[in-house]
Amino acid sequence: MRMMKAFLFACLGITTIAHADDIVERGRYLATAGDCASCHTARNGKPFAGGRVIATPFGPIPAPNLTPDAETGIGGWSADDFFHALHEGKGRDGTSLYPAFPFTSYTKVTRADCDAIFAWLKTLPAVRQPALPDTLRFPYRMRWLMGPWRTIFFDAGEYVADASRPASWNRGAYLVQGLGHCNECHARRNSFGAPVTEPFLAGGIIPVQNWYAPDLSMGVNGGLAGWSEADVVTLLKTGRSSRGTALGPMADVVMKSTRHLTDDDLAAIATYLKSLPDPEPRKPGESIAGAKDLVANGRGTYERQCAACHGDDGRGKGDAYPPLDRNPTVTDPTGINVIRAVLSGGFSPATEGNPRPYSMPPFSQRLDDDEVAGVVSYIRQAWSNKASAVSPGDVRAYRSVPGE
Amino acid sequence: MRSIRRWLAVMAILSCIGSATATDASVPDTLVQRIAACTSCHGEHGEGGDNGFNPRLAGKPAAYLARQMQDFQRGLRHYPLMEHQVMNLSEPYMREIAEYFAAQEVPYATHPAPSVTAEAKARGERLATQGDPARGIPACMACHGPQLTGVQPDIPGLVGLPYDYLSAQLGSWRTNTRHTVEPDCMATIVSRLTDADISAISAWLATRPVPADAHAAPAGSVTPPLRCGVLGG
Structure with missing residues (x-):
């Protein structure tokens, strides 16, 4: 006993x-x-x-x-x-x-x-x-x-499950709205420093760091228009998908956080994002003075410096180089991310799913403000892209290299 | 037996199709293609840029190059554009990139010589070859090798580098923007140099002809006079 x-x-x-x-x-x-x-x-x-x-x-x-x-x-x-x-x-x-x-x-x-x-x-x-x-x-x-x-x-309150939605959707909503704190970057902040929650995850400039965290909805007008749920999972897991690559602060999020999440949790996040409402079509940005000449010059720069990897048709090359045509990051309202990508280049994050990433050369030492403004404006208006041109002044503002 | 062979052949073909769809067939699956971000400034073989600041990487010891990438990643060494490139790379990948550049054999470029007085040049030569024991400054050659071509696997060569790069590096140790693992012996040494010493050493090194055999000296061929973290403390 x-x-x-x-x-x-x-x-x-x-x-x-x-x-x-x-x-x-x-x-x-x-x-x-x-x-x-x-x-x-x-x-x-x-x-x-x-x-x-x-x-x-x-x-x-x-x-x-x-x-x-x-x-x-x-x-x-x-x-x-x-x-x-x-x-x-x-x-x-x-x-x-x-x-x-x-x-x-x-x-x-x-x-x-x-x-x-x-x-x-x-x-x-x-x-x-x-x-x-x-x-x-x-x-x-x-x-x-x-x-x-x-x-x-501020309203304190634990996540309340939506009984009309499946468990995976609720899991995704819980992770995105709670621990993932995605809306802390992927939203505009008001002048009191509070992230805007209506509409949710609608994109915004990350203060001080100056990257544009895009709208995360996946409808035809969304920041992830054209992305499938599988693309979202692949980006979060490996740092890149056939639709785009994690840049700047998002690359850091992939490295430290999302690549370690289970496939089920990543799929749940994608399920939730897929359900976000489609925003109104964006009004085209105002045209800047001299945009026509900028774009014409930018086309030449694109052909010399960019087309070998991203293609004359802007469709990119497989998983190595992301497409620029129909890429919502390219056509975001500000143009910040494309300007920064051209100036600073960089590698996709090195992850288990992409351990030896391809990279893009930094052009900050090779192209002046006019040339960068030209090529970025061209990319934002070529093929089926219809975004506003950026000015040499915009480029100058972001010449400082992203980082801490 | 034959069926196994046939099966293997089918598998081989299938795996080729698999890899072809993963990456566009027109993108070479080579390290050089992958590291365009490195080669666009340092040259395809790490021969160095022509602006006086992007240093030659070819032939520098692999462990030294890997350490520099780590130091940029950890914020011990500062140059924002480099910090951005290596921010999200893994140690094995950085090691592979370092080994690629370490193995490159390309001729040394010549750089415009700075104009310095004969007196400054003599001072640079004295510091580089003999140091200044009274001020606790060892000779550059004491660690970087009798030919200043570096020592495997951790100590870089100082030959064939432009004046701007050399003086910028010595200056950054002085202004606390370049560090490495403790004890940081280069920081200690540079703290004992004056501005004039830095110009003199940089000028003498930059104008020195590259020796016929510019390979790094074998491991263990120098006995460093100071304890250095990069050499295992």
Whole structure:
């Protein structure tokens, strides 16, 4: 009998340990889905020890230490404290966090998922790294201003499943609206720094970083017009698809987050994006002075510098070089991404699905502002593309290389 | 036996079709094609650009080149355009790219010689070949090899590089925009140099003829006078 008891006890013990391991493992996965490392791990820094400074139009905000160090990290935090941070955007002392921390999205995360992430963070090696001082500009550094901001722009609330939709759609919506915090970049921010949510994921310029995060709807007028759900999954998994390549901040998201997600979760994300409403057709942008000459010159530059890879017909070459014709990134309202791609070139992210990516030369040292404006304007108006021309002044504005 | 062969042949054909659809057949499946972002500034064989700043990569030791890409990626070495290129590359891919450039054998280009006084040139030569023990400055040759062609596998050659590139690198150690793993012995050495020393060394190195055999010296052929993180600490 005693043997039996001991055996039962041992079994229970093992189950508890296995269960705890499961939670930690789930927490690790969820933290990856939330791309926490992108802000909380500094470049060349210790994992999750904070220290990366997030540039915002209101001043730089340093990301805090999430390792379980008692003094400088979250070692003294309880699971409730952690839930309050994600769900309500409040620090341990009850003061509001700034929305550079995307609690506007993380509020959708369930309590169980918050607890799993917290359990996983607690297993990380503790790193002693004190928080950097807040360097927000006046008046934004007055934290009490967050009170009225929250009243106007923030509704706390976990994700509520839509019973009329299948489970995979709900899973996709939960990931996109919550942990994925996609709308923090793929939306315009108003002058108070709050991301616009109506319409949702409708695209916008990422402040300070100056990349255009496109509209993510997949209808005929959408930012992902012409993409299939499989294309979306492939891009998130490998960093490129036959429709386009992840550039700039999205390449970073693929590297640190989406390539590690399960096929089921990626398919769920695609299912949800597919259901986003189709926006109104976009009005063509205003024509700029001298656009005709720019485009005519740009055609020559395209033939000399671009056509060998992207094709005279702008259709690209297989998986190596993305198409430029009917590519909504090319025709985005601003032209920023094409200008940056031409100036800085770069590799697609090196992922398990694309370990030796092809690349595009940077042209910043070879082409002047007029030439870049010409070739970008040509690309935006060639074949079936019908977007506005960009000016040499636009090019000059984005000549600084993207980065931190 | 024959059926197995036939089966293998069918599989081989099918796998060819598979790879042909994955990537357009007109795109060469070569490393050189893949790294157009590198070769457009550094040359197809890593011979270096002609603007005085894009350095030659051909023949530099592979571990050195891979380390530089890592350092750009980690923000230890700064040049925004390079940081952008390597930002999302994996270590195995960077290693493969480094090995490609390390294996290239192409003639050295000549660069316009800077105009410096004879006195400055003599000072540069003295520092490069003998150092200045009184100020704790070792000779460049003490680490970069008796011919200054580098030492396998981690130490780069200093021959055939343009003045602008050399002085920019020494300057960036001084202004804390170029780092590497600790202990960063080059940072220590450069902190002991004056501005005039940097110009003098860069000018002497840039005007020195490239030796007939410009290959890096074999591993272990120098005993560095300082502890260096890049050499294993």
